[in-house]
Amino acid sequence: MDSILQYFRTLPSDIILADISLVIITIASTFLLTKYKKWNWLWSWITSTDHKKIGIMYLFVSFLFFLRAGLEALLIRMQLAFPENEFWVFQGERFNQLTSTHGTVMIFLVATPLLIGLMNVIVPLQIGARDVAFPFMNSLSLWLFISGGILINVSFIAGGSPNAGWTTYAPLSLKEFTPGPSNTYYPIGLQVAGLGTIMGAINFIVTIIKMRAPGMKFMRMPLSTWSMLITSVLIVYAFSALAVALLLLTFERLFGTVILSSSAGNPLIWQHLFWIFGHPEVYIIALPAFGIFSDVISTFSKKKLFGYTSMVFAIILIGFLGFMVWVHHMFTVGLNANINVFFALTTMLIAIPTGIKIFNWLFTMRGGSIRFDTPMLYALGFIVTFVMGGVTGVMLGSVPADYQYHDSYFVVAHLHYVIIGATIFGVLSGVYYWWPKMFGKMLNEKLGKWNFWTFVIGFHFTFFPMHIMGLMGMPRRVFTYPEGEGLGWLNFVSTCGAFLMGIGVFIFMLNIYITTRYGKSVQLNDPWMKRGRTLEWTIPSPPPPYNFARTPIVTSGEPLWNAYENRKENIEFEGEYEDIHMPSSSSLPFFMGMAFLIASFGFVFQIWWLATLGMLGVFMTMAIRSFQNKNGYSIPKKNVIYHDKGVGY
Amino acid sequence: MKRVLTFIVTACILSGCSSIAVLNPKGTAGEKQLDLLLLSLLLMGIVLAVVFTLFVRFLIKYREKPGEENEFPIQTAGNKKLEISWIVVPFIIIIVLAIPTFATTYELDEPYTNDKKPLIIEVTGEQFQWSFYYPEYGITSTDELRLPVNRPISFKLTSNDVIHSFWIPQLGGKRDALPGKENTLRLKALETGTYDGKCAELCGAEHALMTFDTIVENKTNFSKWIENMKDGEKDG
Ligand code: HEM
Ligand SMILES: [Cu+2]
Ligand SMILES: [Cu+2]
Numbered sequence: 001m002d003s004i005l006q007y008f009r010t011l012p013s014d015i016i017l018a019d020i021s022l023v024i025i026t027i028a029s030t031f032l033l034t035k036y037k038k039w040n041w042l043w044s045w046i047t048s049t050d051h052k053k054i055g056i057m058y059l060f061v062s063f064l065f066f067l068r069a070g071l072e073a074l075l076i077r078m079q080l081a082f083p084e085n086e087f088w089v090f091q092g093e094r095f096n097q098l099t100s101t102h103g104t105v106m107i108f109l110v111a112t113p114l115l116i117g118l119m120n121v122i123v124p125l126q127i128g129a130r131d132v133a134f135p136f137m138n139s140l141s142l143w144l145f146i147s148g149g150i151l152i153n154v155s156f157i158a159g160g161s162p163n164a165g166w167t168t169y170a171p172l173s174l175k176e177f178t179p180g181p182s183n184t185y186y187p188i189g190l191q192v193a194g195l196g197t198i199m200g201a202i203n204f205i206v207t208i209i210k211m212r213a214p215g216m217k218f219m220r221m222p223l224s225t226w227s228m229l230i231t232s233v234l235i236v237y238a239f240s241a242l243a244v245a246l247l248l249l250t251f252e253r254l255f256g257t258v259i260l261s262s263s264a265g266n267p268l269i270w271q272h273l274f275w276i277f278g279h280p281e282v283y284i285i286a287l288p289a290f291g292i293f294s295d296v297i298s299t300f301s302k303k304k305l306f307g308y309t310s311m312v313f314a315i316i317l318i319g320f321l322g323f324m325v326w327v328h329h330m331f332t333v334g335l336n337a338n339i340n341v342f343f344a345l346t347t348m349l350i351a352i353p354t355g356i357k358i359f360n361w362l363f364t365m366r367g368g369s370i371r372f373d374t375p376m377l378y379a380l381g382f383i384v385t386f387v388m389g390g391v392t393g394v395m396l397g398s399v400p401a402d403y404q405y406h407d408s409y410f411v412v413a414h415l416h417y418v419i420i421g422a423t424i425f426g427v428l429s430g431v432y433y434w435w436p437k438m439f440g441k442m443l444n445e446k447l448g449k450w451n452f453w454t455f456v457i458g459f460h461f462t463f464f465p466m467h468i469m470g471l472m473g474m475p476r477r478v479f480t481y482p483e484g485e486g487l488g489w490l491n492f493v494s495t496c497g498a499f500l501m502g503i504g505v506f507i508f509m510l511n512i513y514i515t516t517r518y519g520k521s522v523q524l525n526d527p528w529m530k531r532g533r534t535l536e537w538t539i540p541s542p543p544p545p546y547n548f549a550r551t552p553i554v555t556s557g558e559p560l561w562n563a564y565e566n567r568k569e570n571i572e573f574e575g576e577y578e579d580i581h582m583p584s585s586s587s588l589p590f591f592m593g594m595a596f597l598i599a600s601f602g603f604v605f606q607i608w609w610l611a612t613l614g615m616l617g618v619f620m621t622m623a624i625r626s627f628q629n630k631n632g633y634s635i636p637k638k639n640v641i642y643h644d645k646g647v648g649y
Numbered sequence: 650m651k652r653v654l655t656f657i658v659t660a661c662i663l664s665g666c667s668s669i670a671v672l673n674p675k676g677t678a679g680e681k682q683l684d685l686l687l688l689s690l691l692l693m694g695i696v697l698a699v700v701f702t703l704f705v706r707f708l709i710k711y712r713e714k715p716g717e718e719n720e721f722p723i724q725t726a727g728n729k730k731l732e733i734s735w736i737v738v739p740f741i742i743i744i745v746l747a748i749p750t751f752a753t754t755y756e757l758d759e760p761y762t763n764d765k766k767p768l769i770i771e772v773t774g775e776q777f778q779w780s781f782y783y784p785e786y787g788i789t790s791t792d793e794l795r796l797p798v799n800r801p802i803s804f805k806l807t808s809n810d811v812i813h814s815f816w817i818p819q820l821g822g823k824r825d826a827l828p829g830k831e832n833t834l835r836l837k838a839l840e841t842g843t844y845d846g847k848c849a850e851l852c853g854a855e856h857a858l859m860t861f862d863t864i865v866e867n868k869t870n871f872s873k874w875i876e877n878m879k880d881g882e883k884d885g
Pocket of ligand 3: 849852
């Protein structure tokens with residue numbers, strides 16, 4: 001007992017606090033689940049293979065990670081609020097841990113999975129499919145993401161977080177300079193999560209290519225679906241490069257292979273591989289947001305998307321060029337001028353398809369009839385914010401000027417303008433837009449507007465000053481800065497802005513709570529005042545497990561809108577009602593994810609029996625799956641008819 | 650947008666633009682980089698102005714007015730001429746920016762010819778300090794860099810452990826100091842004074858504290874300092 005107490009005394013106060021809150025949360029949720037007899041309900045979600053439920057779980061879990069990384073952002077901002085500040089324990093090493101996990105969690109466990117979650121819900125609905133192509137694999141993707149995420153998240157209370165930045169450059173990330181488990185968590189956690197992401201991408205590619213409703217040609221697909229298709233292709237290539245990089249780092253840390261060290265290897269190998277992944281990643285999290293905005297802007301302007309064809313080609317071009325610009329993250333490492341110049345050119349060129357998209361969005365609104373509901377507000381906020389981020393992106397592409405901006409707060413400003421401007425605004429826009437489709441209730445508009453204005457104003461106050469801080473010579477990832485360089489008040493403004501953003505997020509949660517608790521159910525297929533244009537608005541909200549009772553027949557790019565124009569209530573569905581075959585739920589993905597988690601802990605701490613045990617679990621669940629004979633179940637025709645006639649018409 | 654503009658203006662007034670190091674260069678490299686910064690800012694300013702004007706105009710003009718809820722606006726699929734114009738115009742803007750970018754990149758990469766008599770300084774970064782070796786004089790200084798004004802300098806950068814990045818914002822852009830590799834950074838200080846130097850690449854716990862003073866002096870003072878350092882080394 002004494003030794004345990006002694007151990008707790010050695011822990012810093014923030015970790016003790018985290019431990020205590022973890023215990024309280026666990027006890028509270030166990031208690032609530034037991035009291036309201038919700039264990040079965042929870043299990044039915046965990047084992048579900050329904051793309052809508054999986055999507056919602058993706059959204060939920062990544063939102064939890066967002067809260068964690070957002071809290072870290074606030075801690076970072078508190079430490080930096082004043083010159084030579086000493087806030088709590090967050091100086092030196094601990095500050096590096098904060099920025100590293102903030103960045104890593106935000107990119108890999110927030111931005112990417114939030115979009116994958118939203119797309120999981122929406123893509124099958126938009127193409128008129130009953131589920132994704134591989135429902136079991138879909139659930140497995142989710143559980144690999146969650147177990148990788150847990151690993152990265154607990155590192156903080158179990159041995160130390162990664163502390164070499166979200167980019168984890170060698171040789172700082174090698175055992176020699178950062179001993180202990182810290183930077184081993186990074187490659188192993190991301191490897192597991194990344195495996196899930198690759199599977200998810202393959203799933204979407206097959207789903208979109210093979211499962212579109214009759215008549216939905218490629219050039220009739222909504223932009224959200226298009227962007228998800230291209231994103232999935234990018235994921236397959238980019239995350240493979242990442243997997244290689246992570247494997248090299250893992251091997252180097254665990255077994256001392258000398259590949260990335262400076263003595264016999266070459267640390268630049270890491271940088272190249274990481275950015276060959278890293279830049280496309282930026283588009284992986286931006287393109288689906290572009291898709292969402294295209295749908296939202298067109299819906300709330302009551303206008304067909306301007307230049308649909310050029311929008312599609314712009315996405316493809318961006319995806320393609322996105323693989324040819326990675327060296328712009330490495331302009332200062334001393335590659336020769338020819339290389340730098342080539343990558344400067346490709347970087348600037350990418351602005352052209354991006355510009356095409358911006359102007360097409362603007363001209364979609366022209367001649368329309370614009371409503372300012374929250375999804376649209378976020379889309380408009382996106383245009384302003386993202387254009388500013390894009391502009392600084394072009395400035396960063398100008399090599400010699402980048403020698404000044406690189407690794408300074410100018411870059412921190414730029415990256416948040418594009419990532420929050422596109423991805424986070426995009427997800428919020430999409431969540432407000434499709435919330436009634438997912439849950440059958442509208443989110444409150446008034447709170448939505450409060451949420452929007454606090455978040456966006458807070459955003460600009462937080463990040464605009466960072467441009468100037470960068471030009472004043474403040475490097476990124478510093479835990480302190482001297483008095484008398486004029487940085488003080490800019491940083492203070494930035495910190496205040498961050499808290500305003502925090503209030504925005506709080507209002508968002510409040511909105512969800514209030515509407516879930518007290519909101520009225522919407523009885524409509526298309527709750528957005530008959531502005532819907534695409535297939536997801538032709539079915540009940542929330543949709544039945546099989547989505548479409550009968551197959552929709554698609555004759556144009558915007559079937560529902562065309563029906564409205566012809567004074568009809570909905571599109572035509574064809575064919576007879578039939579028994580519908582559904583995939584059965586399965587607990588294997590969950591167990592496989594947990595087995596991966598156990599194995600990962602074994603690897604991180606180099607406890608080989610544990611690692612072996614975990615991997616045995618993985619192979620066992622695989623074997624069980626291979627010999628399993630679960631062929632799904634059938635929903636009888638009469639139930640389908642009953643439901644279809646009862647709701648929505 | 651207005652909020653942002655007022656913000657820039659107040660930022661400049663309150664802090665005085667002069668305290669924005671990059672906008673107030675005292676070195677050759679820094680001046681060229683500032684030129685590019687200003688050119689790109691100007692071009693991008695035009696882009697911003699166009700986008701924001703259209704944005705505000707369309708939002709005001711085409712918002713739904715009461716009574717229009719059930720109307721069907723005319724649907725337009727696109728417009729070839731417009732769509733081509735926003736491919737061509739950005740292309741031109743990019744060319745205007747790309748040409749000086751390329752020229753400056755090559756220029757900064759150009760080695761000094763011997764008749765310019767560059768001063769070579771071997772810079773070594775290590776956790777968490779900078780050391781500066783002057784082969785011409787055989788002296789080493791730590792965390793304090795002294796430069797003669799108006800003489801071309803050639804920094805040879807390397808590291809003893811992890812990656813660092815050598816940055817004196819007022820003199821010019823940064824260059825990484827990599828272990829096992831030598832990078833070169835060339836610039837000339839144009840005015841005497843003291844400038845902040847920093848490490849810009851995350852290198853461990855005290856990365857934020859890995860700073861150094863850069864003192865640019867006239868020829869006589871610089872020679873005096875060299876003599877002092879030589880004496881100091883003999884004594885030490
Ligand atoms: C919610 C408000 C947010 C605030 C106040 C915030 C604040 C910050 C700050 C101050 C830094 C710089 C840390 C440093 O260099 O010392 C930073 C870094 C970073 N942030 Fe955020 N951030 C926020 C949200 C986000 C979001 C939503 C994302 C992405 C989805 C994101 C991604 C990153 C990344 C990738 C880095 C770089 C980390 C690194 O240098 O390794 N942040 N953030
Ligand atoms: Cu990039
Ligand atoms: Cu450093």
